[in-house]
Amino acid sequence: MELSQSSQTYMQSPGYFKRLTLIDWVFGLALLAASLFGLSRYGHYMDIYEQGILLAAAPTFAVLGWHWKPTRWLMPLVALLSLAAIGLYGGVLDNGSQKFWLRMMLSSQSAILWMSVMFILATVFYWVGLLGRSTMAFSIGSKLCWAAVVLGLTGLMVRWYESYLIGADVGHIPVSNLYEVFVLFALITAMFYLYFEQRYATGQMGAFVSLVISAAIAFLFWYTTTRDAAEIQPLLPALQSWWMKIHVPANFIGYGNFSLAAMVAAAYLLKTSGYLADRLPSAEVLDDVMYKAISAGFAFFTIATILGALWAAEAWGGYWSWDPKETWALIVWLNYAAWLHMRLMTGLRGRPAAWWALVGLLVTTFAFLGVNMFLSGLHSYGKL
Numbered sequence: 001m002e003l004s005q006s007s008q009t010y011m012q013s014p015g016y017f018k019r020l021t022l023i024d025w026v027f028g029l030a031l032l033a034a035s036l037f038g039l040s041r042y043g044h045y046m047d048i049y050e051q052g053i054l055l056a057a058a059p060t061f062a063v064l065g066w067h068w069k070p071t072r073w074l075m076p077l078v079a080l081l082s083l084a085a086i087g088l089y090g091g092v093l094d095n096g097s098q099k100f101w102l103r104m105m106l107s108s109q110s111a112i113l114w115m116s117v118m119f120i121l122a123t124v125f126y127w128v129g130l131l132g133r134s135t136m137a138f139s140i141g142s143k144l145c146w147a148a149v150v151l152g153l154t155g156l157m158v159r160w161y162e163s164y165l166i167g168a169d170v171g172h173i174p175v176s177n178l179y180e181v182f183v184l185f186a187l188i189t190a191m192f193y194l195y196f197e198q199r200y201a202t203g204q205m206g207a208f209v210s211l212v213i214s215a216a217i218a219f220l221f222w223y224t225t226t227r228d229a230a231e232i233q234p235l236l237p238a239l240q241s242w243w244m245k246i247h248v249p250a251n252f253i254g255y256g257n258f259s260l261a262a263m264v265a266a267a268y269l270l271k272t273s274g275y276l277a278d279r280l281p282s283a284e285v286l287d288d289v290m291y292k293a294i295s296a297g298f299a300f301f302t303i304a305t306i307l308g309a310l311w312a313a314e315a316w317g318g319y320w321s322w323d324p325k326e327t328w329a330l331i332v333w334l335n336y337a338a339w340l341h342m343r344l345m346t347g348l349r350g351r352p353a354a355w356w357a358l359v360g361l362l363v364t365t366f367a368f369l370g371v372n373m374f375l376s377g378l379h380s381y382g383k384l
Helices: 005-012 022-045 048-067 071-089 100-106 108-132 135-166 178-200 206-227 244-272 283-316 324-346 350-374
Strands: none
Touching (some): 048 244, 135 178, 178 244
């Protein structure tokens, strides 16, 4: 049987590791060294599961850096800014309001505020680029989006440190309440978008994806100013678990990708309806991004659901209790499982697939936020 041209090309190409450069290996070894240093310095504060997570982080982020080159400067830059903030604090939380660079830039609240401003400005420039056909505006929008990611990640890292300055019994990873997860959602959505932007060499999708990020930022402003949500609070007993460190990020990789896919679906529907048709990427590109985003989101959401069940068994004595949050997570999972099934089995594409992905945003939003607003259950710690 004769092999296809693509199969022959793949078989003749060098192995994955042979394609890595010296810089790739240095990057991977640096991550491994950092993990081992962290383990030797702080391992006695961790249980066996947390030590495992720390060690697994090195190869995970190494592969990420090999596959997506910008993360090779993103991670060191965030680390340097975070360490600079830690040095300025000097173990004293009050320095956050007294030292200039902490007060204006590197404290968690300052960095997250700057992140929010950068995301809003990025949205403006993406739309200027789309409506004005300006390559320069797209470039500025992309740079502002990257700046927002750097500052947002720095803000979360510093917030993690600040929680331990309040007290060893208060310290926790900053993914425990709506304020923190909205920051996480904005960052994850932006990072996946920036990957697709580079992958397809187009900034036009940014005008749409940045809208859902800006909506999250608007909610964050409201929630912060009306509820003092930026204050770091001790963890509730149910959240005092290492499961939170992996369950919540995996969950929001799912939410971020589903939201990204919905906004790309909106662009697809506009293009195929004749609106902005000559300003948007091809329908094939939009369809492919929508499919890849839903696939990635579904994979991580599935992992998060399994992790959540394991966490529930430890915290509440059962894997599943039909809590409203669990029920709506199942609805979200079934919705995208059906979308992918129809895509793979029947070739679902075009406007029906785009409408389905767009409506899926409503389902995802209710599972993410609506349950906290209107329903109560074992996840009541997330109520508004």
